[in-house]
Amino acid sequence: MDVTGITGNIATIGFGLAALGPGIGLGIMVAKTQEATARQPEVAGLLRTNMFIALAAIEALGLIGFAAGFVF
Amino acid sequence: MLFEGTVFELNRIILIRILATLVLVTLFWIAASRARLVPNRGQNVAEMALDFVRVNIAEDIIGKDTARRFVPLLTTIFFAVLAANITGVVPGLNIASSSLIGFPLVMAVISFVAFIVVGVKAHGAVGYLRTTLFPSGVPWPVYIILTPIELISTFILRPATLTIRLLVNMVAGHLLLVLCFGATHYLFFEAAGALKAVGAVTLAAGFAFTLFEIFIAALQAYIFTLLSAVYISISQESH
Numbered sequence: 001m002d003v004t005g006i007t008g009n010i011a012t013i014g015f016g017l018a019a020l021g022p023g024i025g026l027g028i029m030v031a032k033t034q035e036a037t038a039r040q041p042e043v044a045g046l047l048r049t050n051m052f053i054a055l056a057a058i059e060a061l062g063l064i065g066f067a068a069g070f071v072f
Numbered sequence: 073m074l075f076e077g078t079v080f081e082l083n084r085i086i087l088i089r090i091l092a093t094l095v096l097v098t099l100f101w102i103a104a105s106r107a108r109l110v111p112n113r114g115q116n117v118a119e120m121a122l123d124f125v126r127v128n129i130a131e132d133i134i135g136k137d138t139a140r141r142f143v144p145l146l147t148t149i150f151f152a153v154l155a156a157n158i159t160g161v162v163p164g165l166n167i168a169s170s171s172l173i174g175f176p177l178v179m180a181v182i183s184f185v186a187f188i189v190v191g192v193k194a195h196g197a198v199g200y201l202r203t204t205l206f207p208s209g210v211p212w213p214v215y216i217i218l219t220p221i222e223l224i225s226t227f228i229l230r231p232a233t234l235t236i237r238l239l240v241n242m243v244a245g246h247l248l249l250v251l252c253f254g255a256t257h258y259l260f261f262e263a264a265g266a267l268k269a270v271g272a273v274t275l276a277a278g279f280a281f282t283l284f285e286i287f288i289a290a291l292q293a294y295i296f297t298l299l300s301a302v303y304i305s306i307s308q309e310s311h
Contacts (some may be wrong), residue, residue, distance in 0.1 A: 006092055020084045049132060060233040063240040 018065025025058045089169040096155040125150045125297065133301040134308070144306055145186055150297040153179060157289035160245055161282050168242035168289070173235065180234035183300040187230075189306030193260050200307065223290050230303060234296065245285045251280035280294065 033051045037044045082090075103118035111119060125147045130139040156175055160168030170176055191200040204226055205219050253273050260273030 010073075045132070049128075049298070052298055054294055055235065056233075056299055058235050063237055063244075066240050066244060067236055 015065050015069060018068070019062050022058050022062035025061075026055065029054050029058065084130055085167060085169050085172050088165050089156065089175065090296040091165070092159050092169055093152075096151060100151075108117045111290065121151075122147060127246075129294075129297050129301050133298065134305045137290060138308065141179060142186075142190075142301070145182075146297050146301055149183065149300055150293050153173075153229050154290065154293035157242060157292055158240075158286070160242060162215040167246055170238055171238055171242040179238070179296065181229040183234060183296075183303065184231040187303040188302065194308050205308070220287045234299060238292055238296055241288060245281075245288055248281050249278060249285065252281055256273050282307045 004040060033047050036047050100118070101116060107115060125308075126139075126143050129150070130143050130146050132140075134142060153170065156170040157168050159165045165307070182272075191204065194200070195203055205222050206215055207218070207222070210218065255279060256271050256276040259267055259274060263271070
């Protein structure tokens with residue numbers, strides 16, 4: 001396949017690229033929360049709340065990628 | 073569009089917002105007017121929902137002693153956002169009324185004003201700016217980097233991300249449902265031969281995403297309220 005022959009706009013794959021980082025981040029966050037809950041089940045509620053706060057911060061990155069497609 | 077050309081011009085989303093507000097007010101009015109010491113089933117559900125905001129959000133984040141002042145605000149934010157979000161999966165309405173920027177923006181501004189007022193009340197205007205922009209416990213050259221970052225993140229990024237998070241979640245959810253059911257319509261009625269069978273898959277996906285949207289609507293209302301509580305608690309505590 002001739003890669004140089006591909007034409008089009010980089011924005012087509014832009015959201016795919018923008019979703020990569022938050023995807024990895026969410027995976028690490030959930031995995032670590034699960035680990036921590038398994039080690040100390042008695043603080044599961046606090047860990048879950050903190051997980052949702054971190055989720056909101058990570059999610060915003062992916063969503064800005066989505067919104068940027070409409071703006072630019 | 074109703075009343076087109078006048079100042080009372082209404083489009084579909086505004087109508088849905090008014091409807092969602094009326095339903096929300098009616099539900100709580102019914103729950104409140106029939107409140108008894110020994111609750112019946114409906115009152116139990118209402119109390120569980122109110123208790124969730126009070127205990128799981130306000131008291132867990134802000135702290136048991138000081139949370140009481142903020143429970144009405146957080147409860148209002150939670151149920152307003154939930155009512156606006158859930159219309160996205162109600163048959164016949166079919167679009168979340170928070171999927172135009174007006175609603176998330178107003179909610180974010182309310183939360184923004186709330187945490188600034190709380191901070192100013194707790195520390196005074198100058199004290200609040202000092203604790204926010206110059207957090208103690210770092211050597212002074214760090215402020216050259218830290219202060220601009222804190223300024224942007226507290227006063228611009230907080231309300232902006234609150235708005236964008238809610239808005240984009242609802243827009244993306246609506247697009248997903250439209251894609252699934254639009255594809256089902258096309259595959260069933262216009263596609264040729266064996267492709268029609270694929271329509272069953274997109275129909276099932278549409279139902280799955282509808283359930284997912286209910287979950288997202290509740291989750292976004294929870295996160296919006298949770299972050300408002302976190303911001304209030306951060307501007308309240310002293311450094």
